[in-house]
Structure formats: structure tokens, C-alpha cells
Amino acid sequence: AALRAAARDHADRHAHSAGNGSLMRTGIVALAHLGDAAALAEAAVAVSSLTHPDPDCADACVLWCSGIRTAVLEGTFDGVRAGLDLLPAGRRALWAERLDEAEAHPPRHFAPNGWVVTALQAAWSAVTRTPVPELDPARGGFPAQHLRLALEAAVRAGDDTDTVAAIAGALLGARWGCSGIPLAWQRAVHGWPGLTGPDLVRLAVRTAQGGQDDSLGRPSAARGPAPAGAPRGFAVPHPRDPGVLLGNLPLLQGTEPVDVDAVVSLCRMGTGPVLPAAGSGTATGIGSSTGSSAVEHVRVWLVDSDGSNANLHYVVDQAAREVLRLRHEGKRVLLHCVAGQSRTPAVAAVYAHLATGIDGETVLSELREALVHGWQLAAHRELHDAVRALTGGDGEGRAPAARSGADTPAPRAAEQPRTPFLEEKGALSRVRGLLLGLAVGDTLGAARGELPAGVTLRAGVSTQLACFTAEGTIRALVRGDHKGICHPPSVLWHAYCRWAALQGIETERLRRRWVPYGGKAWPDGWLAGVPVLAQRRGSAPATVAALSQAEQGTVEKPTTSSRGCHALTRTLPVAVVFAGRKAADAVTVLREIAALTHGDRAAQAAAAHAAVLAGHLLAEGAR
Structure with a gap:
């Protein structure tokens, strides 16, 4: 009661209190009420109100828990709309319109998505607008891949990506089951203290079983019994x-x-x-x-x-x-x-x-x-x-x-597995050489071969963008390791937006885009504290034009038709990630990174091929 009272007091004193946090964490309530939809709705509202008493938050949690319940029991997504009947009568039409809007627009349309309504809409858009693949085993096509594809679409919505993806993931996981989650992703799941993917499965099963194990002690038993008649060990x-x-x-x-x-x-x-x-x-x-x-x-x-x-x-x-x-x-x-x-x-x-x-x-x-x-x-x-x-x-x-x-x-x-690239002798020196060589080449090219004596060499805009590529790549890797899911091009898009803000290019608009409710410094990151990166060092018209758009460019939906050189130069640092790996693993991601600002497919292909070549030289340069 004290917690609910504190939450209500906070909501009364703050205009923006209908955040997406309770929707992200309330889906598990559905597992405890699989047999009673009315009890599920009551529990969802009660759990949400512990921190988010706003009616929008309560309604969203009811709808999503209803969707998860039906997905578990029937293997469909129909429960989200069926949950409209569990809402107060006066709010059903409003939420029906919101669901219609989500089905009519891509996930990125609902940004910023810190508000519970746009968070739900972005997640529902990702789930419903992502086609379910046909079953074609010989060619690697499986309906369960819808889970991965829809989650990636949720991440690409941008803004509060981890929360939107968590919301979508709860419903997708309920629909496709544990077996629909790629094993590579399951391997990456870890938590504190020492919990892994199987521990989450165990907790979920016990929740659905009323907090109890079955008559054989499952899922908590240390060892499962072998059935009678099984052959001896072999x-x-x-x-x-x-x-x-x-x-x-x-x-x-x-x-x-x-x-x-x-x-x-x-x-x-x-x-x-x-x-x-x-x-x-x-x-x-x-x-x-x-x-x-x-x-x-x-x-x-x-x-x-x-x-x-x-x-x-x-x-x-x-x-x-x-x-x-x-x-x-x-x-x-x-x-x-x-x-x-x-x-x-x-x-x-x-x-x-x-x-x-x-x-x-x-x-x-x-x-x-x-x-x-x-x-x-x-x-x-x-x-x-x-x-x-x-x-x-x-x-x-x-x-x-x-x-x-x-x-x-x-x-x-x-x-015999090969030593990872970065652990090889001389690898770090070659990585530093890639970035330093890019900067030196940028400087020499700008000076047209006539370097003034006794002055500090001034790298240009290509070097600045490459620096933000490196920092964005590091952020993407860290996010992937800690969150288990990440869309690197979106993280790099944020990095380039921070560069633009430092340059004074639509700074306020970008700040409102990335920090909609204020309260923290932006641009953030250690590069924001490097003064020379805020200096104008040449022009990058295609990049600036793309960053002025509301949405990031993609291979399928470019925002410019540019074929300029900065698509290539700013993509080169990503070669470090793919050094020593198959080119096929890299090309798709590299093309997506180039497409953020350059819509011409030849420019995208050139950027991808250049980075693949650089990665090959990084890995094989000493051989």
C-alpha cells in the first residue's frame, strides 16, 4: 500500500509519469493466471500500479498480459485485441484505435517511445508487421524465425530500444516458445547471481505451475529420472x-x-x-x-x-x-x-x-x-x-x-581453432595503424601534398566521423554483450547524431530526439569532451542531409540518393570487428551502416567491400 501511495504521489506531481517500465516487467503475470483472464487483468493492474498508476500503463499491461496468455495457450497473437474486453468500457475504443495505428505504421514511426502507449505501439507494430517466414527447411526458412526478425524490427525502432524489444520479446517468446529462440541467443543469456537461460526457463515453468515443482520434482530436480526400459549407458x-x-x-x-x-x-x-x-x-x-x-x-x-x-x-x-x-x-x-x-x-x-x-x-x-x-x-x-x-x-x-x-x-x-584476431601478435598495432593511417591520409589529401612546416596537422571531417564510428562500434559491442541484443547500425546512427550536435547542426532538435524528457547531458560519451571534434573541419553534405531527417536511412528505405565518399571512409573502422571472419558475415551489416546516410547502392557496396578488404589486411597483414 505504501508503494502504491508513493507511486500515486509521484504521478500527481509529474506530468510525464506514464513511462513504459511497468509494461516491460509485467508480462510474467500472465503465467500465473493462464486459467482466468479476469484475475489476470486484476493482477496486471495491481502490479503496474506499484510504480506506474497512470491508466494508460494499467491498460497497456492488461492488453499485453492478455496477449501473452493467449499466445501460451493457443499459439496466436489474438489475445492482445481480445484483451480490449478486459479494459474499462470507456477506454476500449481509444485502445482499438491505437492498435490500428500500430498495425498501419512501422515501429520507427512511434518515437520517442518512452511513453507506455508508443512503446506498446512500437512493439505491436514490430510483431504484426513482420512477415512470418514460410517453412522451407532445405533453404533455411522456418516460421519460428519470425521471433528473431520481429525483435530486430523492434530494436530498429530506435530510442528506448531495450525496453521496446523486451516488451515485444515477451509476447514473441510466448507465441513461439523457448524452442523458437535461437540457441546462439540462449547461450548469451546471463544474469546475477550466475543465472543463465535454463534458470529463466525453470522460473517461468514454476510460475506457470503455481510456484511448485511437479510430482517428479521438475523443473528443480538436480537429475531427471531415466524412464524404465532405457538401455544401459553407451x-x-x-x-x-x-x-x-x-x-x-x-x-x-x-x-x-x-x-x-x-x-x-x-x-x-x-x-x-x-x-x-x-x-x-x-x-x-x-x-x-x-x-x-x-x-x-x-x-x-x-x-x-x-x-x-x-x-x-x-x-x-x-x-x-x-x-x-x-x-x-x-x-x-x-x-x-x-x-x-x-x-x-x-x-x-x-x-x-x-x-x-x-x-x-x-x-x-x-x-x-x-x-x-x-x-x-x-x-x-x-x-x-x-x-x-x-x-x-x-x-x-x-x-x-x-x-x-x-x-x-x-x-x-x-x-585446430585459430587464435582470435585481437590476441594475435601485432594485432593492436595494426588496428591503431588503420585509424592513424586514415587520419594521415585525410590530412595529406586536404593539403594536396603541400604540408606547411612547423604546424600541427589538422585532420578533417572524414577522421571525425571515423572516430564516432569507432566509439559507436564499441558501444554496440558492449550493449550486445550486456543486453544480449543490439542493432549496430542504430547505435552508429546515434553516434553520428552526437557528432552533428557537437558541430552545431540542429543541436536542439537532436537533443529533443535523443533526450525527450531532458534531465541529462547530451551529447554524451567521451568524444563529446574532445574540443577538436566540435570544430568544423570540412563538409559532409550527404551525411548532414541524412542526419537532418527524422529517420535513419536503410538499404530498403534510403533517405538520400548520395554516392559520396564519406559512406566509405566512416565505415572503415568497423573492419576491426570483422577481421578474421568470413566476408559473408560482414557485408550485410556494413551495407546497412553505409545506408544510414548514403542511399546509392554502389556507394553502399563500395563501403562494404573496402571494410572487408581492410579487415582481411588486419587479420592477414603479418602473414
Whole structure:
């Protein structure tokens, strides 16, 4: 009561008190009231009012909790509009109009989005306006990818990106389930004290179960029981890659140590250490690790029962790609389910296809011959059909795998992972050389080769923009590490806006854009305290014209038609991020960064190619 009274007093004394904070954190309420929509609405209002008593906040929380409830129970997004019936009668038409507006405009239309209404609209726009991909396993198309695509759209809305994405993510996760979240993202989830993705899943399940475990102690039990009739523990080498062991759950519940560096579990697991005799150094979360002897543990939400997997093809593909990743990192992998007779060979077959290009029927035949303890994959028609669909195209991403025999190539040298670029000798010197060389070239070019003696060399606007690219890139990396989600071009757009403000270009408009309620200094960041960066050092008309627009340019929707050189020069520092990585990983992001200010596709391509080349020289310059 005291907390609600304090919140009400704050709201009465401040005009802007309908922030988006309660909407961001109230979605979990839906899990506690899956069977009673009216109780859900009452709880949502009560939880919101603890900090945000404004009616807009209460209504938004009711709508979103209703959407999450329906998404969990029915697998649709229909619950948001169904939640209109849970609002006070006099406010339903207003919110129906707000939802209509959200469906009619892209997420970036609703900025600034610190207000709960525009935050909800931006999230709902991202969810409803992002197309759901068609199922096309052979070409990598899966409906569950809607979660990733819609979240990226929410981030691109700009402004309060983490809150809008968290709001959208709650609804998207409820609709597509844990299995719809990319495993790479699940590995990145971490919290305090030492919590990881599986811990959040455990808390969510217990919330939906009234705070209790089930009769078997799940999801809190340290170890899950192996069903009666399961074979004794075993581990056999994959017929196409002896670095992958195929096993079952009893193997992990024994007392003998298992000589692997990583475990990919395709069945329900307990909260305790994944391997026997591994001690406290064993990782128990997705991608977590403790100490040099830790074993990486990847948990995959896959059920061996027809009709029980909402995202079957996507999950099998994701699991196989995790095995592929681990093998590329030089790790010896144990792949297992409960019995090792259905889910294990299914993922093993798709992994072999990705790693070697072998056709599905051939590798399934080889796996059936190797798994002498039993074979149940044929009894699970949906899972069997998913394997065939996923292995219907060409393989990709050759792994360091080999099969004994004269007809199979030997493992590649790539099995030994390469030292990360920035840890290589001379790498930092080459990075400094890239930035210093850019500045020197900028200076020499401006002087047309006639440098005055005895004066300080003056770098130009290209160097200034490159400095803000470097700082924005650092911010994007830090944000990605800490938040788990980030859209680097949007972070760089903010960096260029800070440069423009320092230059005196529409400073007040930009300040209102980025700090709509005031209260803090802007432009922020350490570069804002470097006086020479506020000096006019040449012109960048295309960049200034783009920064004068209300929205940032994209490849699909450019805001200028410029093909000037600054798209290239300011993008070059991003080469450091992609040094030593495949060009395909970099080109899309680099083109998006160039498109922020330069709409010409040739300019975007030139910027991307130049940065890829610079990254190659950074990584290979000493070789």
C-alpha cells in the first residue's frame, strides 16, 4: 500500500509519469493466471500500479498480459485485441484505435517511445508487421524465425530500444516458445547471481505451475529420472565424425567420467552438473562455463512425440548447427537424448549433412548400423520427415569431421581453432595503424601534398566521423554483450547524431530526439569532451542531409540518393570487428551502416567491400 501511495504521489506531481517500465516487467503475470483472464487483468493492474498508476500503463499491461496468455495457450497473437474486453468500457475504443495505428505504421514511426502507449505501439507494430517466414527447411526458412526478425524490427525502432524489444520479446517468446529462440541467443543469456537461460526457463515453468515443482520434482530436480526400459549407458562414435559421440541419458547418470568437451542434450535435464565426476567446474547452463576444465552444455527443447514440437524443423536444424559450431571450435561432443534411439540419430543425420554434404538416407543408414542398442526414429514419423526435409539440399559449413576409410577425406587443418584476431601478435598495432593511417591520409589529401612546416596537422571531417564510428562500434559491442541484443547500425546512427550536435547542426532538435524528457547531458560519451571534434573541419553534405531527417536511412528505405565518399571512409573502422571472419558475415551489416546516410547502392557496396578488404589486411597483414 505504501508503494502504491508513493507511486500515486509521484504521478500527481509529474506530468510525464506514464513511462513504459511497468509494461516491460509485467508480462510474467500472465503465467500465473493462464486459467482466468479476469484475475489476470486484476493482477496486471495491481502490479503496474506499484510504480506506474497512470491508466494508460494499467491498460497497456492488461492488453499485453492478455496477449501473452493467449499466445501460451493457443499459439496466436489474438489475445492482445481480445484483451480490449478486459479494459474499462470507456477506454476500449481509444485502445482499438491505437492498435490500428500500430498495425498501419512501422515501429520507427512511434518515437520517442518512452511513453507506455508508443512503446506498446512500437512493439505491436514490430510483431504484426513482420512477415512470418514460410517453412522451407532445405533453404533455411522456418516460421519460428519470425521471433528473431520481429525483435530486430523492434530494436530498429530506435530510442528506448531495450525496453521496446523486451516488451515485444515477451509476447514473441510466448507465441513461439523457448524452442523458437535461437540457441546462439540462449547461450548469451546471463544474469546475477550466475543465472543463465535454463534458470529463466525453470522460473517461468514454476510460475506457470503455481510456484511448485511437479510430482517428479521438475523443473528443480538436480537429475531427471531415466524412464524404465532405457538401455544401459553407451557412447558410440558418429560414423562420419569420431569427434562426435552418440549416447543416452543413463551414460550421464553413471559414475564413469565421459571424455568430452561439450554435451548437447536433446531431452529434459536436471539442474545439477551434466557429467559425472565433473565437480563444480562443470557448466550446467546453455553456453555457461566455470574454469578451464568446464564442459559446455547446450540444452535443446525437443520432444520425441508426434505433435509435441511446435517448431520441429527449426529445433533440429538449430541443434545440428550447435554440434557443427562446437566441432569447428575443436571440441569433442557428446550428443544424446534419453534412449539415444530417435532424437539423437535425427540431429546426428542433419549434422552430418551440414558438415559433409552427405544425403540424408545414406547417413541414416550408417547411423542405424552404428546404433546397435536400438533404433526408434522410424516410429516417429514427424521427426523422420523433418530429417528428410532438412537434408534435401546441399550441405554447407564443412566441419572438421571424417569417417574412417579410403573414400572419406581426412580432417581439415581447421579442426585446430585459430587464435582470435585481437590476441594475435601485432594485432593492436595494426588496428591503431588503420585509424592513424586514415587520419594521415585525410590530412595529406586536404593539403594536396603541400604540408606547411612547423604546424600541427589538422585532420578533417572524414577522421571525425571515423572516430564516432569507432566509439559507436564499441558501444554496440558492449550493449550486445550486456543486453544480449543490439542493432549496430542504430547505435552508429546515434553516434553520428552526437557528432552533428557537437558541430552545431540542429543541436536542439537532436537533443529533443535523443533526450525527450531532458534531465541529462547530451551529447554524451567521451568524444563529446574532445574540443577538436566540435570544430568544423570540412563538409559532409550527404551525411548532414541524412542526419537532418527524422529517420535513419536503410538499404530498403534510403533517405538520400548520395554516392559520396564519406559512406566509405566512416565505415572503415568497423573492419576491426570483422577481421578474421568470413566476408559473408560482414557485408550485410556494413551495407546497412553505409545506408544510414548514403542511399546509392554502389556507394553502399563500395563501403562494404573496402571494410572487408581492410579487415582481411588486419587479420592477414603479418602473414
